[in-house]
Amino acid sequence: MRVRKPLLKPARPEFSSGPCAKRPGWDLSQLKGAFVGRSHRHPDGQAKLRAVIAKSAQLLGLPPDYRVAVVPGSDTGAIEMAMWNLLGPLGVEVCCWENFGFTWLNDVVEQLRLPEVTVHRADAYGLLPDLTQVDFDHDVVFTWNGTTSGVCVPGADWIPEDRAGLTICDATSAIFGMEIDYTKLDVLTWSWQKALGGEGAHGMIAMSPAAVQRLAEFRPDRPLPKIFRLTRDGELMGEVFHGFTLNSPSMLAVEDALVALDWCAEAGxxxxxxxxxxxxxxxxxxxxxxxxxxxxxxxxxxxxxxxxxxxxxxxxxxxxxxxxxxxxxxxxxxxxxxxxxxxxxxxxxxxxxxxxxxxxxxxxxxxxxxxxxxxxxxxxxxxxxxxxxxxxxxxxxx
Known part of the structure; x- marks a missing residue:
């Protein structure tokens, strides 16, 4: 028996998992207030970037003592920045059950070449590894939601409140779409192009006091690319968390992110x-x-x-x-x-x-x-x- 061809079509047929659909009612004319053709270092440009940081933290309900920044390279840049700056003083546990988790594992092993790495690997796509075996005396790297497998962690109960290591979470396809206990995450990263349908190339990173303390105390023995550096002369680059980006951002994309955040607020x-x-x-x-x-x-x-x-x-x-x-x-x-x-x-x-x-x-x-x-x-x-x-x-x- 043949299935009859449908007559009706979606009004917005964009279902890509990244870049994702623009918000309902999006129109290019909404970006007419963009600070284009001007320096992002100008006070008005800085104000736009600070607004993205403040609105994101407020809408997500991040703990008030978390530090938030706009960083280059989308979510990939943000998670790489976290790993290159923070991993090393403790052993590392990597949980992977789909493509991006395996990518972060490869970078930890092949690029950072850390000596003590424990892998928690799912047997197949569609499954999680045994999260009860994760040792939180070590630093832990994982994705909250496996974008390529459609498998997410079932909440944060498996993460203890009292832990010696840092939890570093790629949350890009979960943020603004899933309930997340941020207190269980010392670093979380995401991009504008996912849940809010923003434009690519820019990432966000949020860091707990424990992660900021690690930044201040730990000196990696590896070279850090300039766009990853969060310290200078042994001191935290605090201006990064106040809208002073590590490279030139697209102010058109910044404006689009601000409009998306305003839509989020208006939509509940x-x-x-x-x-x-x-x-x-x-x-x-x-x-x-x-x-x-x-x-x-x-x-x-x-x-x-x-x-x-x-x-x-x-x-x-x-x-x-x-x-x-x-x-x-x-x-x-x-x-x-x-x-x-x-x-x-x-x-x-x-x-x-x-x-x-x-x-x-x-x-x-x-x-x-x-x-x-x-x-x-x-x-x-x-x-x-x-x-x-x-x-x-x-x-x-x-």
């Missing part, structure tokens, strides 16, 4: 963002429960991401394909959807198992996801008919 602040994200996941969850041909990549329901929602297909024909042919199958599904203007950039990450990934962060409207999903059903059905070895294999979606 952090509670409003979390509610929008939960609604998006609820839409997908209902669809998965009613669909015999799709399932979450995350195996434990407690770990299903509400932002980077990763799914895989279930069907004998699909499962009997080799990995390269499964990837080609998914590409054809996504191409069908994109050619009809019904959904862009929903293919899984190249390192993840073949499937689809729908960004469900707060800038995405639940109604658009509701309109996308019938297109996935239709495109899967059509691609299945093409791939089925015999007519009997193409009966329905199950």
């Amino acid at each position: 602040g952090l509670p409003g963002m979390l509610a929008r994200t939960r609604r998006n996941l609820d839409v997908v969850t209902r669809w998965v429960r009613a669909s015999p041909h799709v399932e979450f990549l995350a195996e434990d329901p407690r770990t299903i991401s509400s932002t980077s929602i990763c799914l895989t297909f279930r069907h004998r024909v699909f499962e009997e394909l080799s990995d390269p042919r499964q990837a080609d199958f998914v590409r054809r599904v996504c191409d069908r959807i994109e050619e009809n203007g019904a959904g862009f950039d929903i293919g899984s990450h190249r390192e993840a198992p073949p499937g689809i990934r729908i960004w469900g962060g707060p800038t995405v409207d639940a109604t658009d996801i509701e309109l996308l999903l019938p297109w996935v059903d239709w495109a899967f059905s059509e691609t299945l008919r093409e791939s089925a070895p015999s007519p009997s294999s193409s009966r329905g979606l199950g």
Whole structure:
């Protein structure tokens, strides 16, 4: 039985997991107040950057004694900055269960070449490692949400209040979209391009008093690139946490971040963002429960991401394909959807198992996801008919 081609399409078919959809109602004219063509060192430029820092901290509800900065290189620059400045005096534990976690592991081992590294590795995409085995007498590096696997940590209960090491968390696809206990994180990093749909190339870093103390006391025995340096002549560069960026930022992107933060405040602040994200996941969850041909990549329901929602297909024909042919199958599904203007950039990450990934962060409207999903059903059905070895294999979606 063929699935009927849908008639309705999402009003905003952008579902990429980065850069992510712009906020509802976004228009380029909203950036007319940007401090462009001027020095970001000017007091007015500094005021814009300080406003990004202050509004971010206030909306997220960060502890008042955390230091926050705008840094270069998006979230990657922020997490690298943290690792290069802070890791070394203690052993390091790295938790990895998807592409970015493995990237930070590689940098710790191959670039920083730290001698004492313990790896907590998931057995496969869709799973978490055993977090009960993490030793917090060491520094711990992990992602809060695995953007490429759709698997997030189930809260912060596994992190003790009293710990000797620092917790360094890549939170970029969780921030503004998931509940996070910031007191359990000594460093958290994110970018504007994820949950708030801002522009890329700029990152944010927030540091607890313990992390700031480490900065003041620890002198890495490795060269630090200029754009990573947070100390000078043995002293903390405090101006970095007051809008004095380490390189020239795009003031157009800064303005876009400010407008996004204002939208966040108007849409209910952090509670409003979390509610929008939960609604998006609820839409997908209902669809998965009613669909015999799709399932979450995350195996434990407690770990299903509400932002980077990763799914895989279930069907004998699909499962009997080799990995390269499964990837080609998914590409054809996504191409069908994109050619009809019904959904862009929903293919899984190249390192993840073949499937689809729908960004469900707060800038995405639940109604658009509701309109996308019938297109996935239709495109899967059509691609299945093409791939089925015999007519009997193409009966329905199950």
